Amino acid sequence: MAAAFSSDSDSGRAESNEASSKWLDAHYDPMANIHTFSACLALADLHGDGEYKLVVGDLGPGGQQPRLKVLKGPAVLSESPLPALPAAAVTFLMEQHEPRTPALALASGPCVYVYKNLRPYFKFSLPQLPPNPLEQDLWNQAKEDRIDPLTLKEMLEGIREKAEVPLSVQSLRFLQLELSEMEAFVNQHKSKSIKRQTVITTMTTLKKNLADEDAVSCLVLGTESKELLVLDPEAFTILAKMSLPSVPVFLEVSGQFDVEFRLAAACRNGNIYMLRRDSKRPKYCIELSAQPVGLVRVHKVLVVGSNQDSLHGFTHKGKRLWTVQMPAAILTMNLLEQCSRGLQAVMAGLANGEVRIYHDKALLNVIRTPDAVTSLCFGRYGREDNTLIMTTRGGGLIIKILKRTAVFAEGAGEAGPPPAQAVKLNVPRKTRLYVDQTLREREAGTAMHRAFQADLYLLRLRAARAYVQALESSLSPVSATAREPLKLHAVVQGLGPTFKLTLHLQNTSTARPILGLLVCFLYNEVLYALPQAFFKVPLLVPGLSYPLETFVESLSDKGISDIIKVLVLREGQSAPLLSAHINMPMSEGLAAA
């Protein structure tokens, strides 16, 4: 029965150097200054000369300087600033004409910038969203000065709370204003028409009508207004529009637009929606119960990385096939396609600086990188077919080439028992002394036991006696008499020769205040001097802790300290209710002087 757990199946463990030998290190530049996402990386033969270039939509350090970079080999070929941060970069064939050089599309803000031969060619802007008719109406009235700002504000607020169509920025901004600023604002803006603009969140390509490698492709855009748009590659008109229940983050498309296609959209609500041609709304839905961090289609399996450090495989109908747990958070994912061997696999860049390659749930390879990889891309680069391009969190660029002899074998990754099984157990050692004592106990166990029991009894007896004595002489810091339930604790502050003695006196009864208490200090007058050795306590309200402060002057210069006794008395009674012995510290101030 225990055979299943036998420990001696220690074979098949991938050696790290063996794994890395699948790759040739082509280039590593930790200072490449490229900060981007996998969606903004694209490889294409931009000039039609058979030399593949790398296109990077770079966000710049801290997302401050967006740039379009084109790399050839390890060097930057061209670099141009962008008007806004790029959300996605893809290359695609626009038309059938020769030479078949692909165009580059860059999604940024509400626009797609299309470049041909690295020259700006066309700019597509998302159509404006229809404004709220009521809102439009109100602003029209404002334009004709038929409505005063205050009424406008009230009406707009009413729309905001109920309407299906959200307000424009102009109205929202107006609602934030103070009364005094409204008039000016209305005058400044009333002539403008109301605009509601949305932005592109993600973009991908979809073959138009042929499945070939070099077929004309449409652009598929995901927008902040929870829509998917398919654009015609030549005319840039909207061919199809689909709506989603949430904002798309990642898109994955297969098929051809004119024939049949499947579209998977990972959305911000943690769900992945599947659409097909002719479906205006999602057909299937995968509820991840976590945020997706990557979406890759491998053959017919949809691989989703979740932010709970796991990789899931789903069918195109949304049925979960498998789950693999990652050792760290997934930062990015992309597809690895080795055409010569017909292999498709998923690459995942992890926060611990690993890039893992999975074929279904089998780990094929682990690449360790000096920094966490934030974007990945695999394909033909330069004249080399299988190149892996990675950029790191610190802005570094790593280029690796897959050896032509390299074969990814399943199970070459992690197999067999976990490495921890080889670690010896850290059993605490026992000393010689312990063994000796053990032997002694064996010999004289009975005597030890009896002696212990006798001592235990004596201890209990003493404790009981001391307790009784404390109760009898009111030595305890808590008085439990029914009339004056009191608690006392004392704090001494200072280095000397003057100390501050604070008594915290608390009435622990639930409702009854205590009146008529006195505090008396007993001390050696040779050693200490107190301004007042005897004083009255104010009325004690139940529950509150009253700090009573007094100063103590140490008179001796010989570094002697003594006990000061504090007695809490009731007026007219000689027996104290409470008493406390305060061990005074040595006067350090005097010793130093």
Added chain:
Amino acid sequence: MAEGKVAMRTQFPPSAESQKPRLKKAPEFPILEKQNWLIHLHYIRKDYEACKAVIKEQLQETQGLCEYAIYVQALILRLEGNIQESLDLFQTCAVLSPPCADNLKQVARSLFLLGKHKAATEVYNEAAKLNQKDWEICHNLGVCYIYLKQFNKAQDQLHNALHLNRHDLTYIMLGKIHLLEGDLDKAIEIYKKAVEFSPENTELLTTLGLLYLQLGIYQKAFEHLGNALTYDPTNYKAILAAGSMMQTHGDFDVALTKYRVVACAVPESPPLWNNIGMCFFGKKKYVAAISCLKRANYLAPFDWKILYNLGLVHLTMQQYASAFHFLSAAINFQPKMGELYMLLAVALTNLEDTENARRAYTEAVRLDKCNPLVNLNYAVLLYNQGEKGGARAQYQEMEKKVNMLKDSSSLDFDPEMVEVAQKLGAALQVGEALVWTKPVKDPKSKHRTTSTNKATSFQQPLGSNQALGQAMSSAAACRKPPSGAGGTSQLTKPPSLPLEPEPPVAAQPPEVSAQTREK
């Protein structure tokens, strides 16, 4: 690229630059959602610093109108533990766009995390009005009801959630309700369905395995635990449970290698060190056993099972004085277990305190309902004291229990116990060993006998703690000189001997229950 830039300017009429003349009249408003996608990408990558920077920028630009930026900022604040602040921000979001189920869900979640389950259910119910087909709302409502101890409502909501969309988490919660209600069978049903739905979820597999283990269905338990370990060979709970089963079968070495994995992952786990200790005990490496058990005891000083094992090992090492301390500590934490009193009595007998030993035995016999060992040991003591009548009575009591066990289970008895019983029977001139009709073949099977005994003895309810108090104080009070220590020559040792085959048994219950408690 310079010429490219020029071309851009001429070719893209509505680009940013060409708009400049108009800007002076009325400033163009930035698009509120301009960088939402970037915020989201940073957020899902857990790059919270970068995320916060973008949020700050976006909020400045939009003067705090960007709802999504506030929303993500609230989520990050909550992850950082500032639940109250995040709740405030979610409420700001709710002002910016009132009818939004997502936002309400987050408000409710924050309330839930703050422990305001009642308020959370109210908000969830409101969210449910906006979005009726959301499993998450149903699920979370169910969880809130669990905390409010309204199990029926919780079950309804969780079943609703399952109806909308099946998730492992919902199954786990539903199973938890049944466990809280003490309905093991129903819990197993739920977990079975869950495992069917997601056969690779190690948590589900482990839980199901542990439940089977609790019910004593070892085959199935091992199957599920094994499955869990195939999918995740470092699963802490599954390794401990499977290891304890291996210990029951005497595979101490295999169990120890498996424990190494856990020792790396969770080096401060008391059940782990307890089990390792009992492995060494099984391998007769007593010093190592004691050091491991002491570590376990250091990590969990209030766990009576570890104390029980420590007592047992010290008895074996003939360190009776130490054994006495561990056992009496164990009894303080678990006053309802007959075996503990029996072990205490054995320790006291060896410390030559027969009077207190007898008291402990009396308590043990009173508490224990089916372990013949208790009566046998008591009978031996009585016999050694010369009280043949009392010894005979205990012997007959033992026979009754043995017969009962024979009827109820097909298990064999420990040969050592049989031997002692036969000797005693001969000495008392009763029984003539009629009881032991079953021949003892496999020494391994004896563990099972005792383990089932133990399992049932857990369930025996017991009334007062007074008796224990007496027993304990009397045990502690023993200061009387020993009486007739020399008279018991041959039969004094045997009482401790039948205990030896116990280690795996002792190892098992601590582990299993520790596991189930953790859930």
